[in-house]
Amino acid sequence: MPDNTDGTPKYHQIANSIRQQIITGELKPGDSVPSERRLEKDWNVARPTAADALRLLRHQGYVESRHGSGTYVRADLPGGHGRRFARSRTVDVSFGPGGGSVEVLLTEETTVPSHVADAFGQHADVTGIRRQVLINDENGTPSELRTSWFTKELAEQAPQLLDPAKSPESIDDYVTAQTGRKATYGRDQVSARLATAAEQKRLHLPNPSAVLEQHLILFDATGNALRFDESVFPAEVWKLLYPYPLAESPSEDRS
Template identity: 40%
Template sequence: MALPRYEQIAGDLRGRIVRGELRPGDVLPSEREMTERWRVARATVVRAISVLRQEGLVESRQGDGTYVKQRTALARNAGERYRTAVKTGNIYTTGEHADILSAERLPAPEPVATALGVAEGDTVVCRQRVTFEGQTPTAMSHSWFTETVADAAPRLLLRQRIREGTTRYIEMQTQRRPTTGRDWWSARLATDEELTLLQLTGPAAVVEVRHVAYDETGEPLAYEIGVTPAGRWARSEEYALNV
């Protein structure tokens, strides 16, 4: 089911903010521009902007338009990063970079084997990274791939940044396009390793997101476990409650 038009507009603007296309202090397109572009009533645009205001992403100034607020701490999941890569050719937004800590073949632990559809102990490839905004670590992750995928995408085994993102890179190498994804979210205390890599003072809470990307046939392309410090906002979704 398609999202309401106001949520589509809010989602488009939110994505541009998250990707860094609209930066703190930038003014949003005028209500008139958005009504013409989206072919909707002014009330629909006003409602979309209200959603972003409630999320703390924008602020309206009387008689002067609506502006992107100073950088809100955001948690960008794997799906959002893939959309950024497709749109811009670069998985990282302005000011972001990643350190690749490892890229190696390992026997698949049971959760990884289940997610990738292989047998426990089969050889898989794992990449571990820490993502930074400036000098501040904002996330760490482990990304896992089958040996078949890694054979077709050899840069997965290099300790070098893949600026277009691993999922986008795999798509270009294999022609297998990710069409669906599934996320599992949980909150817990950080491990000792996470405290160190994310520069947190323990005990500290983190959010863990487990993500699987599937191709057109329903076969898994990648499995990622991402961890972010608590207090960062994720992209919001609207859904029906009366189903």
């Protein structure tokens, strides 16, 4: 059990310890993860702290809970860890249909929301980089409002993330060139809701309007979160949400 020498919350320490066991193969896909009760005892923490650690691991895509059974290491691990992702994978993070346009709305250093900090494995109230773009289709109609988050540490290696003149389409290649890190795997969640007033204005929507919100976490080859995208789509827009390969069973993997 590591000592808390850098102010990292206890639940992050617990999650990082389990995550490291998964990455190194000590815990394999399908293996059971220590329960809240076991973490409570082993780490000398309250039950809510243990629960937060498992919640963080679920959010990062490393474990899944099975009702009435427990928590287990996922088969489709971030970064391709585990034999079900033996082959190299790519992620489609394109900016809309051909013939469309992308407008940079803002680039800034600001406080990262707690759910984004969780994805990056950081504690609350950290600062990071936010880039927001508006994607228009070939007719000039807004089709997606995308907010991309990066860690402050990554931005120190890639300072042009704060440059609004930096082309959104070139960001991924730029980050890879500056850091050696590349998005190789993605995990997303989607939810339908009503658009906010700001989203209605940006997407030219009436009030009220339904939108689809997508959270996409992009991981590098080591399983570390590289970017967190929050995209909002008008209800009438069709968008391919799963361009990255889905998991294959070992029998299907002929590589």
